[in-house]
Amino acid sequence: MNDLAGKHIVLGLTGGIACYKAAELCRALVKEGATVQVVMTEAAGQFITPVTMQALSNRSVYGSQWDAREANNMAHINLSREADAILIAPCSADFMAKLLHGRADELLSLMCLARPIAEVPLLIAPAMNREMWAHPATQRNVAQLKADGAHVFDVGSGEQACGEVGDGRMLEPDELLAEVVAFFQPKSLLGQRVLVTAGPTYEAIDPVRGITNLSSGKMGFAIARAAHEAGAEVTLVAGPVHLATPRGVRRIDVKSAQNMHQAVMEQAPDATIFIATAAVADWRPASAAEQKIKKDGTGQAPALAFVENPDILAGVAQSERARGGALYCVGFAAESHDLLANAQVKRARKGVPLLVGNIGPATFGQDDNALLLVDEHRAVELPRADKLTLARQLVAEIARRLGHAA
């Protein structure tokens, strides 16, 4: 992916052991397509050298407002005018206090104060000892910085450099990268609550065997991420898959279609959008044996009886909230042929305003896919792309249909 292509980020480092993570973060931002200009405070230089940051950003590092390299001698103005965002990572407790008071006695704080506040967002990744983080002064500063328009990221929790355990660690480089990428996405689903189902289901035959399918869950997880990036509150009901939960998404793990049905019915009353990407098993064994079914020596296979699972999507789509327009339902259709005709029929049968068709064998387990969006009026093709790109396009299409295009 090149999610930050064309973005110029000023990466500010302040004094803290988390400076070692800033090196990896800088590399990750560059890899994602951004250009990165590093600015360091004197204290940051105690933890990591400008040489390291220069090598990773491929630009010489700034550290002083008296830097004579700038023809007009105004590094604070020049650097902040070029930026699409200023990201302070790590941001120490002391530096937050400085920002809060509009202090400007060295280059980084001077540049933050001098930035055009409406055009250059200030992103802050705090990093400090747990007592410093929990201190009322710091919490007051965080609240005020947010009120002043800064975007303050969460902190991580766990073991700290001082040996103590608690909140205050800087987020990991990959987490911060995801936050920065999300920050730049259009907020087309702000205020929406999105419920997504993803992955296969597992229908037990006995304690050691069951019936499942080849769905990887990747498309549903990508949609959950894209909806969160677009500003929605997202709940993801996931069948058995080995995928990391997208940042900021609430995940409920389930196994069988009945578990998934129950979880969805509990969550749906709070949702405003329901997106059913799960490959739900249509049938389950009528009764799962309590003990492993053994060969009985006759050479005869055991006879399995099946019963149909509830249709989760159709059930939600028939609810009063969905029929009244308070819950917008989106279905998926995994077909093997005649995609358009099958998708149109399925949309009508499921009673949903939007159905997304894809060719099952071409998508299961793959990192990319192609989609066909079928609504009451027309069919729109989203050509083959990676699943996150498609998920973002789908989110934009849903927002447009809800009249919330960003």
Ligand code: CTP
């Ligand atoms: N779905 C569901 N609950 C089920 C079966 C399907 O919520 N018990 C949802 C899927 O998540 C998907 C849509 O319904 O959004 C279509 O699923 P699909 O398996 O393609 O369709 P089926 O209803 O099984 O129809 P068919 O057997 O004709 O393929």
